[in-house]
Amino acid sequence: MPAYVTIDSFTNPLDAHIARGLLESEGVPAILHSEHHVWSSWPYSFALGGVGLQVPAAFADRARDLLARQRSGEFERALLEQQDVATERCGCCGSTDLRFIRSPWLVLLMVATLGLSGVIFPPGIRGRKCNACRAVQLNA
Numbered sequence: 001m002p003a004y005v006t007i008d009s010f011t012n013p014l015d016a017h018i019a020r021g022l023l024e025s026e027g028v029p030a031i032l033h034s035e036h037h038v039w040s041s042w043p044y045s046f047a048l049g050g051v052g053l054q055v056p057a058a059f060a061d062r063a064r065d066l067l068a069r070q071r072s073g074e075f076e077r078a079l080l081e082q083q084d085v086a087t088e089r090c091g092c093c094g095s096t097d098l099r100f101i102r103s104p105w106l107v108l109l110m111v112a113t114l115g116l117s118g119v120i121f122p123p124g125i126r127g128r129k130c131n132a133c134r135a136v137q138l139n140a
């Protein structure tokens with residue numbers, strides 16, 4: 001068995017699985033460690049340093065390059081071009097630099113629920129805020 005090295009870590013196991021799936025789709029063998037500890041109690045993620053993404057040492061440089069390309073948005077842009085999907089834009093300035101906003105009360109409820117059960121129930125998305133002009137667009 002080849003020696004595996006940790007090339008990245010994730011607080012959220014779902015993000016770790018997405019990264020592992022990307023690497024495997026590009027022919028890089030990858031495994032996760034500490035995943036089941038984090039699933040059993042999400043706050044363990046901080047104590048364990050997150051869910052580790054590991055690849056054989058010989059694939060480490062290629063895997064880091066793939067993750068950097070993913071984070072730069074290269075694969076997302078290619079997917080949008082292939083599917084000819086319209087990019088969401090700000091209604092005020094036309095910027096595509098938007099972020100989701102959530103109700104602060106639902107976020108507080110999520111934190112309280114996390115403290116009691118260790119399970120995350122992400123609050124629904126309330127709308128979008130433009131990072132360029134700060135305009136808020138609420139869902140209908």
Ligand SMILES: [Zn+2]
Pocket residue numbers: 090091092093094095130131132133134135
């Ligand atoms: Zn804007």
